[in-house]
Amino acid sequence: MSIIEIIPKKEEISKSLELSAKYNAAFEYNDFFIPAVLDSPSQIDTLISFYSDLPRDRSNDTLHGAFLDIAIHSSDARIRQISDQRMRQSMNIAKDLGIRGVIFHTNLIANFYDKIYRQNWLEKNLEYFCALAAEYPNIEIFMENMFDLEPEMFAAFGEAAKNCPTLHLCLDVAHANLSHSTLEEWMELAHPYIRHIHINDNDGHFDLHQSVGQGSINWQEFDRLMRLYQIQSSLLIENNSVAQQQESLSYLETNHLYPFC
Numbered sequence: 337m338s339i340i341e342i343i344p345k346k347e348e349i350s351k352s353l354e355l356s357a358k359y360n361a362a363f364e365y366n367d368f369f370i371p372a373v374l375d376s377p378s379q380i381d382t383l384i385s386f387y388s389d390l391p392r393d394r395s396n397d398t399l400h401g402a403f404l405d406i407a408i409h410s411s412d413a414r415i416r417q418i419s420d421q422r423m424r425q426s427m428n429i430a431k432d433l434g435i436r437g438v439i440f441h442t443n444l445i446a447n448f449y450d451k452i453y454r455q456n457w458l459e460k461n462l463e464y465f466c467a468l469a470a471e472y473p474n475i476e477i478f479m480e481n482m483f484d485l486e487p488e489m490f491a492a493f494g495e496a497a498k499n500c501p502t503l504h505l506c507l508d509v510a511h512a513n514l515s516h517s518t519l520e521e522w523m524e525l526a527h528p529y530i531r532h533i534h535i536n537d538n539d540g541h542f543d544l545h546q547s548v549g550q551g552s553i554n555w556q557e558f559d560r561l562m563r564l565y566q567i568q569s570s571l572l573i574e575n576n577s578v579a580q581q582q583e584s585l586s587y588l589e590t591n592h593l594y595p596f597c
Contacts, residue, residue: 338595339396339570342581345428346386351578353390356491357509359585362396363387364439364572368429369402374422384432397435398532401426403482407442409460420464427472438507439532440465442493446485458492466500478506478532485515487522494529504531510538510545510574511555520561527565533575536584548584549591559593571595 340361344352351429365387372381373579387394402422410416423440430438444457461479469477479497481490490505507530512522523530535558537551538544548555561567571594575581589596 338568340433340585340595341398342578343395343560343572343574343576345388345578346383348578349390355578355581355585356392362398362570362575363394364397364574365399365433365435367399367473368426369404371401371402374402374425380425380429384429387455392431394433394435396570397433398437398439398476398478398570399426399430399433399435401430401438403441403443406441408443408464409457411456423464423468427468427475429467430474430475433462435475437478437532438541439478439480439534441480442490443482444484444489445586446483454489458489458496461493462496463501466497468597469500469503473502476502476504476531478504479496479518480506480508481511481532483511483514486513486517487512487525489523490522491529494526497580498529504514505529505531505535507569508534508574509553509558510534510536510543510551513538513540513551514543519557521552522563523565523567527567529594530567532569532572533569534572536574547575547580547587548573549587550583553594555591559597562594563597 340359341364343366344363360509367383378512406419407415408419426438453543484490505526537546537548537553541553573581573584575584
């Protein structure tokens, strides 16, 4: 079965460890993208020490990299500089933790359809992330759709990055449910490049991070598309509490849906 991941909750870590053991689930850390944390070396060191001291294997873990206000493709040199700094912080934290990958967002201005802007976004992100991946060859990088309205640019990045062996796509199914395109359109275009997936549920209007099965996403259709396009991907249960994570996993398992198929 593919790697399952959950978000560890530091304040209830014993429950996270119990759920992780039950499903042989890896962790995806959500503690390290907050700017206030990234500005505090002591907080970073404390968190790294906390997670490193847990009695578990971290080799399949990932972390969510910096994404707030990041624009590595900006025409403003100062914005590019701080974006690069945040990206490298994320990669160095992953290296210190000894984990397998980092997830970044596309940070595409979704409703800005200027051709020059979009071409620049693609070229600059490809150039930057391929170089970053080469500097950290033991850490995979996953580009996640954020509030992209269509899958074309997302898939174009995956196609352009196919010669960078550790640079892949992360499909966020809940974000896709908020877009102008169907989940099938997302998977049809992007499936050759998807190596990581985030799932939670929502109402089609707001990014609610509900338990799987509690919103408007058709999870039977998700399972059908995973089989149709033969996507072999790790899967993060992206809920904010251990109880919600268990609800999502139980729903998938009971209904024999990916990755329990």
